[in-house]
Amino acid sequence: MSKLVKLKKGFDINLAGKAEKKVESFPTVKTFAIKPTDFLGMERPKVLVKEGDTVKAGTPLLFDKKMEKVQFVAPVSGEVVEVKRGEKRKLLEIKILADSEIEFESFEKLSAADIQSASREKLIDQMTLSGVWPQLIQRPFGVIANPADEPRAIFISGFDSHPLAPDYEILFKGQEQAFQTGIDVLKRLTKGKVFLGLNAEGTAPAAFTNVKGAEINKFSGPHPAGNVGVQIHHIDPINKGEIVWTVSPYGVIQIGKLFLKGVYDASKVVALTGSELKKAAYTNTYLGACVDTFVAGNTKSDNLRIISGNVLTGSKINPDGYMGYYDHQITVIPEGDYEEFLGWLKPSAKKLSFHKAIGMLSFLSRDKEYVVDTNTHGEERPFVISGSFEKVMPMDILPTYLFKAIHANDYDEMEELGIYELVEEDVALCEFIDPSKNEIQALLRSGIELLMYS
Structure with missing residues (x-):
């Protein structure tokens, strides 16, 4: 039975630099990368390619020796131009110079009836071989789900409440069929329910509201209302010894496309956000894109922090760095490498703070958009x-x-x-x-x- 959960605790961080609600064209991204550091719990990655190899979208690049069945694959076709390692030969990135036209590895297509009749093991085999499996995250611990486990339930958050969060209506427009197919597959992976959490205070994408086979629950309140962990806690909390899986809407759609089209489709819409961008908008690209074409000539200054993801949980990257595997947002804010004498003591209307003693004047204008930097x-x-x-x-x-x-x-x-x-x-x-x-x-x-x- 669906629930409406009203949350009172939390804090909305209202920042300047929201993406305009339109998809813009930027110069073509030339290189893409898979970074093992994006995958928590990966201990012993084994590389399957070498520099100079030609790959297609869906060609295996590496696997974790701890869970050999799960393949991590190329998001685009092209040439492997670098297998980058750090200290003690730690694998950092596998970079691919993309083709102008993407070629795909072929996988078996399954109709809705085929999905219902196929064994759970067959569905899992296709997902692990094709590269979509890493979209499934296990709770507890927040690591990639183990195909040998069966979760008590699967949870999806259908909205993002982080600062400058992308509009899911733009990110997933026209993906109704793929999302439904993904839900159909996920239902076969658990004996429990598939839960979808939606924002009670906004309009959800048609792909979410019309879905069948998932229990929809609605949440209202400040951030972190959009966090799937908060939604799990209020719908069906995790107890010691239990396992649930989570997956993002993008992951559901990618799973759906695999069975509909028989390909590993890593195309995505990402939001370019932040107060230091001249043009904050949405754009089409692929998973693991290099951000250089998005920020070059598109920033207001040079002393910047470029973040793959949002300002709370994202990762700092270089101007020629690569988006994280699970990110659908780039944020650019000022670097905060300066000292401010007694700055922590002075109340100010310019400072965004949860504590009224410091940001007391900011509480008089809650709708104001703030420019924040990285200074602590x-x-x-x-x-x-x-x-x-x-x-x-x-x-x-x-x-x-x-x-x-x-x-x-x-x-x-x-x-x-x-x-x-x-x-x-x-x-x-x-x-x-x-x-x-x-x-x-x-x-x-x-x-x-x-x-x-x-």
Whole structure:
């Protein structure tokens, strides 16, 4: 039965630089990359190609020796121009110089009736071989799902509440058939339900509202209402020993296209956002695109932070860096490499802050769009217990005590306090408002890894 969940805790970060609601043309992206660092839990990647090899979209590039069945494949066709490694020969990137016309590896097409009659194992085999499987993420731990497991349920968030979040109506316009096919496949992978969370305060894409076979629940309130972890918590929480899977709408559509067309289709619409872009808009590209053509000549200054993803959970990349595997947004903001004398003490209407003592004047104009930079306005200091974390965590979890348990390596306390329900994005607001300037997301990941490998 569908639910309407009204969330009161959280904080909307209203930034300048929203993408105009139209798809623009930019110079053609020439290179694309797959980065093993995008895949949490990948321990021993095995490279299957070498420099100079020719690949098609869907050609396997690597796999993790821990889970050999799952292939990571080329998003485009072309030539492998670099297998980049770092310290101790750690694999960093596999770069591909794309063809002008994309060629695809061929996989079996399945009709709706075929999907219903096919065995679960056959569907999984096609998904792991073709490269769409990494779109499935396991909770707890936030790692790629293991094909050998069967989840209790599968969850999809149908909206994004992060700062400068893309409009899903633009990202997934015209993808109704692929989304429905993806849902049909996901239903075969679990004996439980497929849940789809929608924004109660906006209009959802037609692909989501007309879907069959998924239970739709609606959520209202500030960020992080769009986080799938928050939605799981309020619909069907995870208990110790249980496994659920999550997948983004893009992942559902990519799965659907695999069975409809018999190809690995990595095309996507991405949002170019941020106050430092001259033209903030949407554009068509492929997974793992180099961002150079999007930012070159399109920025207002040189001292910038380019982020693959959003300002809360995204990753810093170079002007010639590559988009993350799971990202559908690029954000460009000013770099904050300056010092401000007593800046943390001075109330200001120009500063966006959750704490009224600092940003008290900003609360008088909640609709104002703010230009923020990367300056933390202070340095890391002893862990201050202020009670603020609980105000932005719309879950029945005590984050302050959880973070203290992680610091203490207290396994039992971490489990009791709900660490199995969380991944980094669920505590990103805690990091944003933390007066102690701690790296809360990294702290949570350290706790998760303690439990994963214990």
